[in-house]
Amino acid sequence: MIPRLRLRRRGPADVPGAIVSSAENDPPPDPLAAHGLAADGGPWGPPPVIDVRSLMKTYGHGEAAVHALAGPYDPATGERRGVDLTVKRGDFVAVMGSSGSGKSTLMNIIGCLDVPTSGSYRLDGIDVGGLDEHQLSLVRNRKIGFVFQSFNLVPRTPALAQVELPLAYAGVRSADRRQRAVAALTLVGLGDRMDHRPNELSGGQQQRVAVARALVTSPAMLLADEPTGNLDSRSTAEVLGIVDRLNATGRTVVLITHEDEVARHAKRVVRLVDGQITEDVRQAPVDGPPPAMAPVPALPSSTGGDPR
Amino acid sequence: MNPFETLRFAVGGLAANKVRSGLTMLGVLIGVAAVILLLAVGNGSSQAVKDSIEKLGTNSLTVTSGAGFGATGGATTTKPLTVDDARALADTKTNPDVRSVAPEVTTSQTALYQGTSHTVSQVVGTYPAYFEASNSKVVKGDYFSADDVLNSRKVAVIGSTTATDLFGTADPVGKQLVLGGTPFTVVGELATKGGTGFQDPDDVVIAPLPTVQNAFTGFGSLNQILVEATSATATTPAQNEITTTLMGQHGISDPTALDFRVSSQTSLLTTQASTNQTFTVLLGAVAAISLLVGGIGITNIMLVTVTERTREIGIRKAIGAPKGVILGQFLTESTLLSLVGGGLGVAVGLIGSRFTIVGIKPVVIPESVVGALAIAVAIGLFFGSYPANRAASLRPIEALRHE
Numbered sequence: 063m064i065p066r067l068r069l070r071r072r073g074p075a076d077v078p079g080a081i082v083s084s085a086e087n088d089p090p091p092d093p094l095a096a097h098g099l100a101a102d103g104g105p106w107g108p109p110p111v112i113d114v115r116s117l118m119k120t121y122g123h124g125e126a127a128v129h130a131l132a133g134p135y136d137p138a139t140g141e142r143r144g145v146d147l148t149v150k151r152g153d154f155v156a157v158m159g160s161s162g163s164g165k166s167t168l169m170n171i172i173g174c175l176d177v178p179t180s181g182s183y184r185l186d187g188i189d190v191g192g193l194d195e196h197q198l199s200l201v202r203n204r205k206i207g208f209v210f211q212s213f214n215l216v217p218r219t220p221a222l223a224q225v226e227l228p229l230a231y232a233g234v235r236s237a238d239r240r241q242r243a244v245a246a247l248t249l250v251g252l253g254d255r256m257d258h259r260p261n262e263l264s265g266g267q268q269q270r271v272a273v274a275r276a277l278v279t280s281p282a283m284l285l286a287d288e289p290t291g292n293l294d295s296r297s298t299a300e301v302l303g304i305v306d307r308l309n310a311t312g313r314t315v316v317l318i319t320h321e322d323e324v325a326r327h328a329k330r331v332v333r334l335v336d337g338q339i340t341e342d343v344r345q346a347p348v349d350g351p352p353p354a355m356a357p358v359p360a361l362p363s364s365t366g367g368d369p370r
Numbered sequence: 371m372n373p374f375e376t377l378r379f380a381v382g383g384l385a386a387n388k389v390r391s392g393l394t395m396l397g398v399l400i401g402v403a404a405v406i407l408l409l410a411v412g413n414g415s416s417q418a419v420k421d422s423i424e425k426l427g428t429n430s431l432t433v434t435s436g437a438g439f440g441a442t443g444g445a446t447t448t449k450p451l452t453v454d455d456a457r458a459l460a461d462t463k464t465n466p467d468v469r470s471v472a473p474e475v476t477t478s479q480t481a482l483y484q485g486t487s488h489t490v491s492q493v494v495g496t497y498p499a500y501f502e503a504s505n506s507k508v509v510k511g512d513y514f515s516a517d518d519v520l521n522s523r524k525v526a527v528i529g530s531t532t533a534t535d536l537f538g539t540a541d542p543v544g545k546q547l548v549l550g551g552t553p554f555t556v557v558g559e560l561a562t563k564g565g566t567g568f569q570d571p572d573d574v575v576i577a578p579l580p581t582v583q584n585a586f587t588g589f590g591s592l593n594q595i596l597v598e599a600t601s602a603t604a605t606t607p608a609q610n611e612i613t614t615t616l617m618g619q620h621g622i623s624d625p626t627a628l629d630f631r632v633s634s635q636t637s638l639l640t641t642q643a644s645t646n647q648t649f650t651v652l653l654g655a656v657a658a659i660s661l662l663v664g665g666i667g668i669t670n671i672m673l674v675t676v677t678e679r680t681r682e683i684g685i686r687k688a689i690g691a692p693k694g695v696i697l698g699q700f701l702t703e704s705t706l707l708s709l710v711g712g713g714l715g716v717a718v719g720l721i722g723s724r725f726t727i728v729g730i731k732p733v734v735i736p737e738s739v740v741g742a743l744a745i746a747v748a749i750g751l752f753f754g755s756y757p758a759n760r761a762a763s764l765r766p767i768e769a770l771r772h773e
C-alpha cells in the first residue's frame with residue numbers, strides 16, 4: 063500500500079544540526095503526545111510541529127492596508143493580537159473559512175514560503191524567523207510537502223521528472239530517485255501517466271501529481287491548500303484517501319477546504335473569519351486514526367511506524 | 371546537486387525553447403566570427419604592406435618633379451627632371467651616399483603576341499640599376515644590360531602578370547611581343563611581387579630608357595628618378611645630397627621653394643601602414659560593436675527567460691531548491707548559450723579567414739580568437755547572473771504570484 067518513501071540523506075554535513083535531529087522525529091507518533099504532555103511544549107516532551115504565536119500578515123500600507131491575518135482584538139488596548147495556533151504531531155487539521163479570510167496566507171507562512179509581518183513561528187521547535195535562505199530551502203525540501211491551490215507544476219516537465227525534482231534538490235541518487243518517484247506516482251494512481259507533461263494531464267491528475275511530489279520526500283508535514291478544490295467527487299475521494307493514509311502513518315496534515323465533506327476527514331477543524339480564528343473543533347483524538355479510517359484500520363500498523 | 375545534474379537542467383531549459391536559444395546563439399556567433407574575421411582582414415592587409423616594404427627594398431629613394439605640399443607658390447618655374455639631373459645625382463663625389471641612379475619614364479601601352487592583346491598598365495623605360503633599386507628580381511632569362519641601354523636595343527623584361535596574360539604557360543624569354551607598334555624581344559621575366567595596391571605591380575614591361583623614349587615618350591622629361599642609397603641608414607644623408615645637387619641643377623637657392631620632391635619608399639609605406647592601422651582599428655570597432663550587440667542579445671534573452679520563468683523558479687524554491695542551485699541552472703544556461711555560440715563563431719571565423727576577402731588574405735590574430743570567446747562567455751555570465759540572481763532571491767510566494 064504505502065511504499066517506503068523515506069528520504070535518505072547524503073550525509074550529516076548536508077543538513078544543519080537542528081534540522082537533522084528533528085527530521086528524525088518522523089513517525090511513529092510520539093507516545094507523550096497522548097498524555098497531553100507535548101501540548102504545552104514542556105522541556106521533556108517534543109514541541110508541537112506547528113507553533114504560531116501572535117502572527118500578523120498585512121499587505122500594503124496605511125489606508126490601503128489589508129490585514130490578511132490579524133487575530134482577535136485585545137479588549138484592553140483595542141489592538142489586534144495576532145493569530146495563535148499550535149498543531150501537534152500526527153494531527154489532521156482542516157482550515158475552513160470564506161474566501162479571502164486568510165487561509166492561504168496562513169498556510170504559506172506555515173509552509174515557509176512567506177514571512178509574517180510580525181509574530182513568531184516555530185516549526186518542530188525551531189524558530190523559522192532565524193533561519194537563513196539555505197536552511198529555509200532545506201526545511202522546505204525535507205520537512206514540508208506543499209500542495210498548492212493551483213497545482214503549480216513545473217511547466218513542460220513530465221510527471222516522473224516532476225516528482226523526482228524535490229529528491230534531486232535533496233541530493234538523492236538518480237536510480238533511487240526514480241524508484242521513489244515511481245512509487246509515489248503509483249500511490250496516487252498515476253502509474254500509467256509518468257511521461258505525461260502537465261498540459262497532457264487532467265486537472266485531477268495534475269493535482270495528484272502535485273500530491274505525489276509533496277509526499278515523495280516523506281515529509282513530516284503535509285500542507286495542502288484546497289487539494290480537492292478542482293476535483294470531481296471521485297478524484298476528491300481518491301486524494302482524500304491518500305491523505306488519510308498518510309495521516310494514519312503519523313504525518314501531520316494541514317489542509318484548507320471549503321467543503322464540509324472534506325472537513326469530515328480531519329481530526330480537528332479550525333475556522334477563520336477575516337484573519338482571525340473563530341472556531342476550533344476537535345473531531346477525533348490526535349493519536350488515533352483519522353475519522354474516515356476509524357472503523358476498520360486500512361493499514362497494518364507496522365507499515366506506518368516502520369522506521370527503515 | 372552535482373554539476374552534471376545542473377548541466378542537464380540547463381540543457382533542458384534551453385531545449386524548451388529551441389528557436390529562441392538558437393537565435394541567441396546566432397547573435398553571439400556573428401559577433402565572435404565578425405571580431406575574428408574583421409581583425410584578420412585588417413591584420414592581413416597590414417601584413418601585406420609590411421611584406422611589400424621588404425620587397426621594395428628599404429634603401430631606395432624616389433625623386434619626382436613638382437613642388438611639395440605647402441610650397442606650391444614658392445617655385446616660380448618648375449623645371450622637369452632630366453637625364454642630366456640623373457647623371458648629376460650619379461656623381462659619387464658630390465653624392466657619396468648614393469649607390470645607383472635609375473631615371474624612369476613611364477607609359478601605358480597595348481602589347482600584342484600572336485593575336486593576344488593585353489594592356490600593360492606600366493611600361494617603364496629605365497637603366498639596369500632600376501632592378502636592384504626597386505627590388506625586382508628576374509626568375510627566367512636575364513636583366514637587360516647597360517650595353518642594351520647604350521644601343522637602344524628593343525629588349526624588355528616583363529612582369530609575371532603580363533607574362534601569363536600574353537604567353538600563358540609558355541616561357542616568354544626569347545619571344546617577341548609588339549608593344550604599341552614596336553617589336554620588343556623579351557629577355558627576362560620578373561618574380562611575382564604580389565601586392566595590395568590598386569595597381570598590379572606584376573603587370574609591367576621594363577625596357578631600356580632610350581628605347582622607350584624613342585618609341586613612346588620622346589626625349590623630354592623623366593617621370594621620376596629612382597635612387598638607391600648605399601644602406602638603409604644612409605637614406606637621410608642621401609636625401610640631403612640629392613636635394614643639394616638638384617637645387618644646383620635647377621638653379622634654386624631657396625630650400626622652401628623646391629620644384630622637385632625626394633621621398634623614400636619606406637616613408638611612403640609607413641604612411642600606408644599607418645592608414646592600414648586606422649583601417650584595422652575601424653574594423654575592430656565594428657566587430658566589437660557586433661560582439662556587444664550579441665551580448666545584449668544574451669542579456670535580453672536571459673531577462674525574458676527569467677521573467678517568464680519566475681513562477682517556475684517559485685515552484686522550484688517551494689519544493690526546496692536552494693538559491694545556489696537555481697542560480698547555477700540559469701548561469702549554466704547563459705554560459706552554454708555564449709560558449710556554444712562563441713565556439714561556432716570561432717569556427718566560422720577561422721573557416722572564413724581561409725578565403726581571400728576583397729583581395730586581402732586574412733591573417734588570424736590568435737589573441738582575437740581567445741579574446742572574442744572570453745568576452746562572449748564573460749558577457750553571458752555577467753548578464754545572465756543579474757536577472758537570475760534577482761529571481762532566485764525572491765521569496766517563493768512572491769515568485770509564484772509573479773505574472
Ligand SMILES: Nc1ncnc2c1ncn2[C@@H]1O[C@H](COP(=O)(O)OP(=O)(O)OP(=O)(O)O)[C@@H](O)[C@H]1O
Nearest residue numbers: 121122128129130160161162163164165166167168
Ligand atoms: N499579495 C497580496 N497583496 C495584497 N493583498 C493580498 C495578497 N495576498 C492576499 N491578499 C489579501 O489577503 C486576504 C487573504 O487572502 P488569502 O489568499 O489568504 O485568502 P483565502 O482565505 O485563501 O481565500 P480563498 O479561499 O479564496 O483561497 C485577501 O483579502 C486577499 O485579498
Ligand SMILES: [Mg+2]
Nearest residue numbers: 165166211287
Ligand atoms: Mg486560498
